[in-house]
Amino acid sequence: MSTKSPADDAVRWLNPDEERAWRAFRRIMVAVQTGTERDLAAVGLSGPDYEVLSTLSERPDHTSTLGNQADKMGWSRSRLSRHATRMEARGLLRRAPDPADGRGCLLQLTAQGLAALENSAPAHVESVRRHFIDRLTPADLAAVEQLAHRMQEPTG
Structure with missing residues (x-):
């Protein structure tokens, strides 16, 4: 009895070269992110x-909507809201009502x-x-x- 499902026929599995490239890309991302975050x-x-x-x-008046900031970071609004709460408690940012929303x-x-940004920028x-x-x-x-420009193009 086969364990292969009909849906498996539609999967475009990675060939060995693609698999190696994907894993190498992931290792690069992890290494760079881990190193810079540790620093x-x-x-x-x-x-x-x-x-x-x-x-x-970089924003005018050093202000952005939570939604725009979440979009820029690739985060959900709720995730950024929780993170902003922690940053606000540390005095790094403040929230204000959005008059447009x-x-x-x-x-x-x-x-x-x-000041925290200016102090950390040289080390970063x-x-x-x-x-x-x-x-x-x-x-x-x-x-x-x-590659970055290509990856920002819409997928079809």
Whole structure:
């Protein structure tokens, strides 16, 4: 008796080259993320903390809607809301009602949050260099950028 289901016929399984490439990509992501997050933790921030702070610092008035911020980070609104609550308790950001959406809120970078970002940025950049940039050639960096653009295209 076969354990193969009819749905298995429609699956496009990875060939050995594709499998190796996928696993290599995952190892790269894990290694870079683990290294940079460990280095950020040494200066008192998590990777998500840094992402929230850095993207808010780029916004006019250091403010963004929770929804826009969640979209930018690829998070659900509820996940970001919970994280923002923890960051707010640490004084890194504040929430304010969103005048354009009665159910939404604005996330605003505080002076303390901006100082935390400015204090951690040199260590973060050094970490990114150590775990990623300095390990690649200029051609590798260009290839990564090309891949990133391709991955942002809509799938069909």
